[in-house]
Amino acid sequence: MDWIPNFLLPFFYAVTMIVAVMTIAGYSVLAERKVSGWIQHRVGPNRTALPIVGSIPIIGPFLTKLGIFQPLADGLKFLFKEDIMPGHVRKGYYFAAPIIALVPALTTMVVLPFGQYVDADGVTQPLVLANVDIGILFILAVSSLGVYGIVLAGWSANSKYPFLGGIRSSAQMVSYELAMGLSILPVFMWAAAPGADYGLSLYGVVRSQDGLWLGIWQPISAMIFLIAVFAESNRLPFDMAESETDLVGGFHTEYGSFKFGLFFVAEYAHIVIGSAVFVLLFMGGWNFLPFVASPWPDGVIGAVLSVLWFLFKIFAMIFFFIWVRWTLPRFRYDQVMRLGWNILLPLAVGNLIFNALLIAIHDRL
Amino acid sequence: MSADAKAETITINVDGVDREVPKGANLIDAIEQLGEEIPHYCYHPKLSVVGNCRMCLVELGMPMRDRATGEPVLDDDGVQKIGWMPKPGIACSTTVAPGMHIKTKSQVVKDCRNGVMEFLLLNHPLDCPICDQAGECRLQEFATDYGRGYSRYTEAKNVKPKRTRIGPRIMLDDERCILCSRCIRFSKEIANDDVLGFIDRGSYSTLTTYPGKQLENNYSLNTVDICPVGALTSTDFRFKMRVWFLKAVPSICTESSVGANTEVWSREGKIYRITPRRNDAVNDTWMTDSGRALYKQVEADNRLRAYQVDGKASSFDAAIAAAIAQMKQGKTAVVASARASLEEQFLLSQMVEATAAVRVDMVSHYGDGDHLLLSEDRTPNLRGALLTGLINDLPDARLDGLGKAIDAGEVDTLFVVHEDLAAAGLTDAQIAKVKVIYAGIEENSSSANAKVSFPLLTVFEKEGSFVNQNFRVQKFHNAIPAPRGVVYDLHLLETLRAHMVGESPTRPTVPAVWELMAQKITCLHGLDFRGLGDLGVGVDAGRFASLPFVESKNLKHDPEKRSKLGVEAGATA
Amino acid sequence: MAKTKVLERKPLSLAERTYLPQIASGLKTTLGNMLKPNVTLQYPEERPVIPENYRGVPTLVRDPEGREKCVSCQLCEFVCPPKAIRITPGEISEGSDTEHVEKAPEEFEINMLRCIYCGLCQEVCPEEAIFLQDIFSVSGYSREEMINKKDKLYELGGTLPDRHRKWDKKKAAEINGPAHH
């Protein structure tokens, strides 16, 4: 009966993970609407009520006011809307595009560690579906596949606005992928000294931030990475792919109902994953605070606490994403390109060389 | 006539500018021809002048001459001095004279008008919102130009009766009357029915009818037209629609061969009233009350509205096919109509040729004339039928000749336009003996027995022309759309003709038919539909001038003169 | 011609060129706004205060005696830019209390699918019979429902005070005024 731990358990974990990420994505939509509302002196969604839960005395109205049930309603709406199929689209690709957009976003989380567990023997184990050594490479490789969804959507919709959206998005992805990759090299150069365990593993990076967070002593890397994450996840001020003022809706102009819903979720899944990676790389993962030893006790309780702390940081990042959205206006497309190629890329290269020299000097001493 | 008038002009000086005006003209008319207006209420070009409203005051002057020597009096610059009258004078009782100077825009004149307006408005009710005249009211118009905008009169206004029926078709609102006496003069001078008059004096003056009489002659509604305010209103039009929503389309009255020029006022395909249109050669500015009611035929209950074959509604194409099949079967006779327009009669004559009809008959509709604007011939276009060659002689009131032909079996099919066969003297047996194809506006005995019926359009729903008692060709225009699904009469006739000779039918327009007519009909040579203008064109009666038409002398028709002229013209032609 | 003055644009400082301080101050602004109280009106439960002279749904009003003020002069029908108004004028039958007014609408329709709430009808009405009042939300399930008929218009309009009492004065004058035989 090997197959239970070997097969069923990972499957169960994976499903749990997907559910968790999707839930977080769903609630980041809610968060987006709520925070947008607050920033604009509004209240955001506060009317959707579940039949029974909503009528529990104090709690029900409170949850309703918070809009807790709104994502449910949104999801149901997407599910039950009439699925309109424009006559002029390239059907196969048209259907494939939203799936291609979502799948990479969900795949990357396989290698995302989200906490630690100190077992009875005092051995610290990462909480991760697959603690692969090349975690960050995997993430970079797979998450950038997501752009195929957008490009395909733009092309298969067979009309000009989506097409322009798709083109913009692919160009933007290429430009920022480069800076992003280069920006995190110094991190790993520091985190994983030659011969150390976990060369490119995210778990290793988190471990190395036990005291000092990388974001503090690699601010340039952190900044470049952050900007690149914004760009990669097509968030404002980089949402060139769907900029509604000039492209109607961009790549998803011709999409509606559930297919649009998939794009929508994929975007938020990207944000969640992006935030998670940023937290892992630069904000110490589940480590408590810089220069403060994590107070997590051993055992299950410590594991849960570490996971919660990690989630808290992710939520902070998501909030930051939303906050930026309502602060910065959208860039012009040429500005996006200039920022990517003329500023971020040289900066990343310079940062890499600088750190390499620093490491060389450090090693000599 | 117009050429004469142009030849004889004189020069007067209006507001410092020398202008040419017709000799002997009334000053108000003369100024109007120059495109300007002297405000006036009581003056009417076709009525006698009374000068009681004082609205038309202008400053008048003549070049000065020394009384003793008759020499012109010159001023320092050597220009003849103008002797201005010390007080303004009324333009309506002034005939233009050579060298006359008038001022219509001076301060004095304006003050006069302001004063007259203030007096007229003293006791005038604030009725414009409920007054039918609003929108075409001279008092409103001049009040905006010369009124003071508020009233200085703080006393109680006069109260007078507001709903007096002074005739079967006319309602009088005394408060609105400005006592111009136009209506009185019209009744006396034009309608020869002197029933109106003022009683009482000062601000109690009231218009009223002679005790025991009413304003009920057949011209009474003209008083409504000429009343410059809303004192007289037509009970038929009263409170029906505001005039500013109405579209006026020039038309011709079909009541009799006088062919009074009219305007048809409609909104969104519904006619609300008919008013006369000035044409000094035909009807001056008048028309009959009975003629104004003719628009009711548009929505009459007995209107034929659908194409019918054997009494059942059918499509236009099916009706045409049935009619053609019927006419091709045997000998066809045509009963034409003097109610059809000139163009329709022309196309009918073409159809007669195409079907090789055995005979063409026509029915006369004669009645009593009133020697004014209702002539004895109650059809608008008898002369058109003559000109187009549809008939060669005056029609009879009964179709006896046709009846005999039917009895003799010479006719299998009757194509009837407008006429009622039973009323025209055919017996039931005779009607039963032939197959009837009927085209007309109303349902009647012809349509009841018809194998095929084609609905035709009223004069308001199409355009075309009529030839009146004086051989004057006058055109009418399309005022409202035809009933749904009914084609133009011309299109119907052309389709029938074309099918009879195996051509494919066109959709003839009136101007296109006129091009053909101008070629084929001698007296229409050189004319076209547009060229008829709004006032029509008189044509040479040719050989028909000597026919014994029934019209006696009326407002603009003199049979003596006409037949003499015609004989002469015919002799020379 | 106005004089054009070309202003030199100040070159950006290094800090400004990185945009980072600006972004930071922007973030501060938005955060500040987030902490301020919101201004949302919970609409169906809370109703906005309708200011006087608000231009809501056009309605017909009666005078304090309950007489319908409109005399169907059709000026509003004429002035209405989108042709939303349609009036069938009618006569007040003799013998009624208000026979001296003579005219009243037989039917009066305002098509709220066409009305643009411009208020010209109110402006033009010589009888002060039509008012755009405080109703701002109209809905219906069919086009017909959106056409307000005369009854509905009077129901919506209610009664407004009348400063002029033109027709009352007129009637009084008829009864007591300068005698006419």
Ligand code: SF4
């Ligand atoms: S007559 Fe003229 S001014 Fe007098 S109430 Fe009627 S429209 Fe108004």
Ligand code: SF4
């Ligand atoms: S009723 Fe009319 S036309 Fe007759 S006197 Fe009065 S204002 Fe003149």
Ligand code: SF4
């Ligand atoms: S303007 Fe006033 S009185 Fe005239 S029809 Fe309109 S609402 Fe009635």
Ligand code: SF4
């Ligand atoms: S408010 Fe304007 S659009 Fe509406 S009915 Fe009145 S005039 Fe017409």
Ligand code: FES
């Ligand atoms: S028009 Fe001359 S006095 Fe009336």
